[in-house]
Structure formats: C-alpha cells, structure tokens
Amino acid sequence: MQSRKINISLEIWRQENPEAPGSFQRYSLAGLSADMSFLEMLDVLNERLTLEGQEPVAFDHDCREGICGMCGAVVNGQPHGPEPGTTLCQLHLRHFKDGDHLVIEPFRARAFRIEKDLVVDRSSLDQIIQAGGYVSVNTGGAPDANTIAIPQQTAEQAMDAAACIGCGACVAACPNASAMLFVSARVSQLALLPQGQPERRLRALNMVGSMDELGFGNCSNERECEAACPKGISIRHIARLNREFLKAALF
Ligand code: FES
Structure with a gap:
C-alpha cells in the first residue's frame, strides 16, 4: 500500500x-x-x-x-x-x-x-552523574529477583526512575532550565534500592551541588519537565529528591 x-x-x-x-x-x-x-x-x-x-x-x-x-x-x-x-x-x-x-x-x-545548528553540548548532565549518580560499592553477582527483599511497588518506582535516558528535554522545557527532573530520577532510583544506601546522603548533596555549579536553574514547580519527558518521568521524584537533600543536609 x-x-x-x-x-x-x-x-x-x-x-x-x-x-x-x-x-x-x-x-x-x-x-x-x-x-x-x-x-x-x-x-x-x-x-x-x-x-x-x-x-x-x-x-x-x-x-x-x-x-x-x-x-x-x-x-x-x-x-x-x-x-x-x-x-x-x-x-x-x-x-x-x-x-x-x-x-x-x-x-x-x-x-x-x-x-x-541543532547539536548542543549536554556533557554537563554527565558531570552531574559523575558527582554521585552511581554505586561504587561491590554489589556482587546478580541475585535471583525473588531473593531481594524489596517490595514490588518500590522496585517498580525505581525502575520508573531508571527509565530516564538523560536527553535533556526536561532542561529545555523548564523556564528556569533546571535539571531537577533528571537529577531526581537518578537520586530516586538509587535511594529506593539497597545498593544505593551507602552513598545515599552524599549522592543527594553532591548531585544537587554539581547541578547548581554547572548553571542549571531551580525548580519552581512549573511541571513543564514532566510534560516534555519522553519517558514519562514523574515530578514525584523531585519531591523525593527534596526530601533526600533535606535529610542529608540536616544530617
Ligand atoms: S537517537 Fe537514541 S533516543 Fe533518539
């Protein structure tokens, strides 16, 4: 046809x-x-x-x-x-x-x-990841899924956050050019999993600090990032990032 x-x-x-x-x-x-x-x-x-x-x-x-x-x-x-x-x-x-x-x-x-032309340097997102968006502890071999003591709902939330592909659309859509949705997806994903616990506090502090240093703006709850995200990352992760950051700063 x-x-x-x-x-x-x-x-x-x-x-x-x-x-x-x-x-x-x-x-x-x-x-x-x-x-x-x-x-x-x-x-x-x-x-x-x-x-x-x-x-x-x-x-x-x-x-x-x-x-x-x-x-x-x-x-x-x-x-x-x-x-x-x-x-x-x-x-x-x-x-x-x-x-x-x-x-x-x-x-x-x-x-x-x-x-x-249409090519932009998005390596600043990589720099934020380098500031803390990883797990450096030895997690051993992959265990069977049903031996990991994580509620399924929590695992699903972590997987939803892990869907972020780091394209930067959230930054482009935000009137403040904030990278909060991107950062929150990474922080959220690792904060929800046992492997992310040892570096949990430092991760939140360092990634937010790196985001600020690199010239990204603040979140003012416009929700444009959520609407533009091709992977449907929810701004609920930003709420979790705020809690993670606050707890880490108080600690
Ligand atoms: S080219 Fe890979 S996501 Fe579009």
Missing part, C-alpha cells in the same frame, strides 16, 4: 559554531512519506543540501530507537516535538498535516552550549 505523501516547510536554526551568531533558515520538502521518521526527514534535507554543495544540518542521533537519549531538538516550541512520550527519533511525519510549517531549534539552556 502506498504511504500518504506530505509537504513540509521547515525553519531550522543554523549556527556555524558556538561563537557564531545563529539564525533561522527556511527549507521546503515535498512528497515526503508520512511513514518517515522526523530524523529521516532531516536526512532527506541533508542529502539535498549536500548535492547542492551546501552544509548539511548538524543534529545529534544514535540509536534512533528512543533508548540512548542522543537525539533532541525543539519542534514548534516543544522539546522532542508534539507527541507525548516520544523522542524525536521516534516521532513520525504521520503526526503532521500536509503543508505544516515546523520551526526546529536546539535545546536551549545556559548549561547546554550550542555546538553547531
């Missing part, structure tokens, strides 16, 4: 390097398959630009399966585009109408430097 064809006009942020001034450039693409993914659409555009001797649009991607967290751009004001719970690589053109005009720009935050 022939797939539906659509025409899309694009307005894409082009920026040569971190120091160069950027601007929006307009492009038109005709006869695109509605089954095409958003990134495949950018591939089509880049093929055309390359054939025309122009610089292709730089954008991040890797797995294209919604699991690595590499892709990301703001489409018509929404990080990862208009489909809830969907990464940019899993967004398909069938969700757009023929003739739609899409404005595509990079994730913008003080802690995310624009490297080129």
Whole structure:
C-alpha cells in the first residue's frame, strides 16, 4: 500500500559554531512519506543540501530507537516535538498535516552550549552523574529477583526512575532550565534500592551541588519537565529528591 505523501516547510536554526551568531533558515520538502521518521526527514534535507554543495544540518542521533537519549531538538516550541512520550527519533511525519510549517531549534539552556545548528553540548548532565549518580560499592553477582527483599511497588518506582535516558528535554522545557527532573530520577532510583544506601546522603548533596555549579536553574514547580519527558518521568521524584537533600543536609 502506498504511504500518504506530505509537504513540509521547515525553519531550522543554523549556527556555524558556538561563537557564531545563529539564525533561522527556511527549507521546503515535498512528497515526503508520512511513514518517515522526523530524523529521516532531516536526512532527506541533508542529502539535498549536500548535492547542492551546501552544509548539511548538524543534529545529534544514535540509536534512533528512543533508548540512548542522543537525539533532541525543539519542534514548534516543544522539546522532542508534539507527541507525548516520544523522542524525536521516534516521532513520525504521520503526526503532521500536509503543508505544516515546523520551526526546529536546539535545546536551549545556559548549561547546554550550542555546538553547531541543532547539536548542543549536554556533557554537563554527565558531570552531574559523575558527582554521585552511581554505586561504587561491590554489589556482587546478580541475585535471583525473588531473593531481594524489596517490595514490588518500590522496585517498580525505581525502575520508573531508571527509565530516564538523560536527553535533556526536561532542561529545555523548564523556564528556569533546571535539571531537577533528571537529577531526581537518578537520586530516586538509587535511594529506593539497597545498593544505593551507602552513598545515599552524599549522592543527594553532591548531585544537587554539581547541578547548581554547572548553571542549571531551580525548580519552581512549573511541571513543564514532566510534560516534555519522553519517558514519562514523574515530578514525584523531585519531591523525593527534596526530601533526600533535606535529610542529608540536616544530617
Ligand atoms: S537517537 Fe537514541 S533516543 Fe533518539
């Protein structure tokens, strides 16, 4: 069966390097398959630009399966585009109408430097993880699931938090460019599990401290992060992070 064809006009942020001034450039693409993914659409555009001797649009991607967290751009004001719970690589053109005009720009935050076009440096998120988002105790071999004394509901909550792919959409969506949802997912995940207990207090203090140092803003309960998260991370984890931080600071 022939797939539906659509025409899309694009307005894409082009920026040569971190120091160069950027601007929006307009492009038109005709006869695109509605089954095409958003990134495949950018591939089509880049093929055309390359054939025309122009610089292709730089954008991040890797797995294209919604699991690595590499892709990301703001489409018509929404990080990862208009489909809830969907990464940019899993967004398909069938969700757009023929003739739609899409404005595509990079994730913008003080802690995310624009490297080129839609590519931003999100290594600040890695630095927060390095400050405490890990378990350094020897946890031994993987035991049978039914021998671990954790209530199933708690294990489920930890797994929900572990679904964070660190894409940075929460930061891009937040008016304060806060990384609280990202940090809270990591802190929450490990605070709920026995393996995370030895470093529990230091983790909360160090990760929040690192977040502040790197220039991320504060949470003011806008809930934009939760709405933009492609993995449905709940702001209940932010409440847990606040409790973890307070207890650690008092201790
Ligand atoms: S490219 Fe891996 S999540 Fe999109």
